[in-house]
Amino acid sequence: MMASKQQSTEVAVIPLSEYKIVTIPPERLKALIRENLGDTSEWSLWDMPIVTVPTGGTPFWVVGGKPVDALEGVIVGQTKLRQYHRKGLDEKDAERGPPDCSSSDMRHGIGEPGGDCATCPLNVFGSSPKGGGKACKERHVLALQEPGKIFQTIVMGPPTSLKSIGAYMRDRAANGELYHEVITRLTLDSQKRGGNDTAVITMEKVGDVPPAEHEAHIAEIVGRFRRFFSPDEDAVAA
Numbered sequence: 001m002m003a004s005k006q007q008s009t010e011v012a013v014i015p016l017s018e019y020k021i022v023t024i025p026p027e028r029l030k031a032l033i034r035e036n037l038g039d040t041s042e043w044s045l046w047d048m049p050i051v052t053v054p055t056g057g058t059p060f061w062v063v064g065g066k067p068v069d070a071l072e073g074v075i076v077g078q079t080k081l082r083q084y085h086r087k088g089l090d091e092k093d094a095e096r097g098p099p100d101c102s103s104s105d106m107r108h109g110i111g112e113p114g115g116d117c118a119t120c121p122l123n124v125f126g127s128s129p130k131g132g133g134k135a136c137k138e139r140h141v142l143a144l145q146e147p148g149k150i151f152q153t154i155v156m157g158p159p160t161s162l163k164s165i166g167a168y169m170r171d172r173a174a175n176g177e178l179y180h181e182v183i184t185r186l187t188l189d190s191q192k193r194g195g196n197d198t199a200v201i202t203m204e205k206v207g208d209v210p211p212a213e214h215e216a217h218i219a220e221i222v223g224r225f226r227r228f229f230s231p232d233e234d235a236v237a238a
Contacts, residue, residue: 187201
């Protein structure tokens with residue numbers, strides 16, 4: 001059972017200085033990637049560790065087949081996109097691997113059926129095979145740098161969590177903070193939506209990234225993800 005929000009704030013926050021990616025010298029890190037993985041210029045979102053929100057209102061994350069109360073780290077990248085998977089959630093291999101059609105700019109779909117998202121029949125409420133929602137899902141994707149990992153974890157925020165993620169980002173802006181200048185904890189809250197149990201991502205700031213450590217370690221990762229999510233656009237402040 002996931003701890004309550006009040007309890008979760010009592011969990012010790014790991015200082016950024018103890019993050020694995022920070023403790024490895026930059027040249028060693030480059031060698032690890034170069035020698036083990038080769039050319040990563042053609043990497044896609046699907047080559048990275050991905051965590052999704054469980055169905056049925058499950059109030060904890062599942063990582064590596066094990067329940068996890070919370071995900072914590074520095075969000076080093078974010079983007080919104082659309083994804084259409086022909087297979088439903090209850091079918092074999094559903095929501096795994098590249099979608100049949102996707103849009104990284106929320107306007108133009110690539111794949112099958114592809115085309116203009118604004119006029120696509122799969123982008124209409126009620127087009128989902130189970131009714132109610134859209135067959136093509138809007139998602140808020142977060143790249144999370146966790147303490148014990150070198151590679152970032154991709155958290156796929158589903159349509160039911162768009163509002164809560166957006167509210168957290170607005171709170172950071174209102175406080176004069178960039179999302180990658182703080183340490184964030186992500187938990188799941190089981191809620192009733194349309195008569196069904198649904199898990200919704202809740203986010204809270206649990207610490208600050210020291211400016212010197214941000215400049216030395218985080219800024220470069222943020223820039224990499226900005227180019228990764230928007231390779232054809234000029235880098236802008238997120």
